[in-house]
Amino acid sequence: MDRRVVITGLGVVAPNGVGVPAFTNAVKMGISGISHDRQLQDLQFSCQIAGKPEITENMKLSYFSELELRGFNSTGILYGVIAGLEAWADAKLPSNGPEPDWDTGILFGSGTSGVDKFRESIYKIDDLQTRRLGSNVVAQTMNSGISAYLGGKLGAGNQVTTNSSACVTGTESILMAFDRIRSGQAKRMLAGSTGESGPYIWAGFDAMRVCTFRHNDTPEKGSRPMSASASGFVPGSGAGAMVLEDLESAIQRDAPIYAEVLGGNVNSGGQRGEGTMTAPNSAAVQRCITEALKKAGVKGKDIDAINGHLTATSKDSLEIENWAEALDRREADFPYINSLKSMTGHCLSGAGSIECVASVLQLYDGFIFPNINCEDLHPEIASVINPSCVPSGLIIKNINLLAKASFGFGDVNACIIFKKYKN
Template identity: 30%
Template sequence: MKLSSFSPVVRRRVVVTGIGIVSPIGIGREKTWEALCQSQTGTTDIQHADYLLPPSLWNDKKISQEEKQKMKQSLIEAMPCKVAALVRSQTTAGEPSFAPTAHAPRSFAFSEYCVAEALRDAGLLSPGAKPSLVVEDLNRVGVNMGMGIVSLDDVADVALALHTDPLHPHYSKIHPMFVPKILGNMLAGVTAIQYGATGPIGSGVAACATGAYCIGEAAVWVQRGKADIAICGAAESCVSGIAVGGFSRMRALCTKYNSTPETASRPFDKQSGGFVMGEGAGVLVLEEYERAVRRGAPIYAELRGFGQSSDAHHVAAPHPEGLGARHCIERALEDSEGVGAADVGYVNAHATGTIGDRIELKAMEESLGVDRSAPLYISSSKGALGHLLGAAGSVEAALTALALRRQLAPPTANLHDPCLSLEEQQQKKMCLIPHGTAQPLSTPAALSTSFGFGGINTALLFTQVN
């Protein structure tokens, strides 16, 4: 039997042409970047969290404001962790409030802002009060947006309605949009609906690696010709009593610095005491390289490699030897088809201020520390941002692309006593960038790592574009 002859599959180049960020240290890409480079922190007393109580309690007009405050205070007093990194409510006219509504949780509002900022940055939005996508074919626009945890507050509201008095369940209090509000793919759905994007759609769920996973998957679409443009990233908002209580019971959250919240998130620091829960969103616009060049789009970086691995070890703890972390970094290099370990001059690390920090450094040493002539600069954005959970990977990928484009590595806020001494750093050819000012770079490649519960590991490799 004669076999048919097919042309080989050609892998297309993928570049970042737009970035949108909402974070605890700034609304928008530039405000976040500026604050990050100045070691500002977004962690504050959890008293400032507006949505600790479920909406059905906070919005109940039969409950006085005084009683609501007592409920909130009782909840806070019950929690061992009393800090969080919050996107603060905006008070200036014209600025977004990011308040949850009956039809959409707070994370949807974060995402909507970021998508618009990223598309506008990429030059793909028309002007006017109701901007639309300026593209030739909406069938060539894909959307891959996710979240690590669905709206727990909406689940709590339904539970209260049905089970507060089991003999008299209040079925009618369930909002008709309850189910769409808690579906993990709905960020992608509402984004595609808003902009009429009818290309491929997806919504990866990978715990704290969700944002990075969505970006990596979207990049494959563009590489394989399934889409020419991809809107991708993640959003998260679960600074609520349920989430804080759940993570506190795991002893994952920092309780050591309740009296000095701004110092609580301490990646790579000997005095770290757990992670600080944060909220926000990060969105990238990925585009096929030739198309971006033809239209004169701004290009931040090329997304050259996407690495994935599984620890296959534990539901919450990283592999003690960092095998999964090392493997995903090595696979990102392999996927790049040409970028070597020594070419990577900066890593925006997943580091959360937990036992995983040292393990991640071991993985970097084994995967990136071979035959280096220049030090590998390393920092973690979580010192400033807190841990944005599902959105962490996309926000940090965006910051990595900015660092590469601007050849400037942001510092690690609150890193004063590194877990590696200066002598150890020199020996391993690593440089942990401490609290203070940003570090000038001279590197053609940078890496962003993201790891999640369940042993999910991802690495995104970016390179400069000539």
């Protein structure tokens, strides 16, 4: 028998807010976390703005010991551990005991891990200083470093692993955790993803000329999803996390419940048709959405709001068309839709999970957050949906069903359906 799966804890490290309270306020108020990055300027990047979470030294010491921080410079693991442990505490779960918790697993995604540590290691190796690399190089640079760190801090005894699917990573991790709980293989899973920050992560995208270069002097205006004046995405970083739990277990321990996960779907366009390494196959995108609805047991007409992928690139118009086709809803009948990237930039492998946290908060608190920098809706989008479906200001409204999708390099897709929890 399939079990009902609910969300009992949230954690987030985002460019516009570290911690759920700060993030919630920023999302509601339309506060941007994008700023000028002096390092990118010095390195002569075309795009010299970025979304980067602000982590203080005191905050680091709240989650890591001084010994752990010695030689530690993996921002991805840093962000993921902070977000993951916040979600765990938010779910009112106990700290790790002397024995493994066989009912708890971790599925925490990452695109890359420890790039700065790799760079540091390469220089030491080239300088014949291999013995001075330190004992934590492997833990910081292995792709599963984030799940390994969290697994040790929480004593998780169920599956502890890391997935990696480009920009789809976070949404996929939540769906994988959902499947494990629903099938009875775990009572709870800490799921999410993290994305590192810095020039060695962002340089490739700058070289591809997919990042904006027109707003180096006006950073907060730089990320413009669905806008006619969008000129590319703004690189970002951070992590999102949530505790998914068997409903029966959550009720037994009187846990807070933010929302219910009804189901979803993951697929690929196979880089066939119009799909390539960097472009989506529309047939696959539409199929991913329709199959997600089917698996969740809902209809397209039932969706109240969409949190899109929407990166402020030329593919935004195509994404709206794909949503309209998959839901069979157009013009004023289209649901509300928003893009968190207008405030955070594109957090890459961390994007899906951060955006899922924002999606769940909208269901739980009864609001639809604004799309900033979209006062000039792209005419191709305006020809498909009514501009009123793209809110430019905060809307206070109880919504029941929200669809969240992520689309990534490699022509991969994920769509998840969240529902407001009702007894």
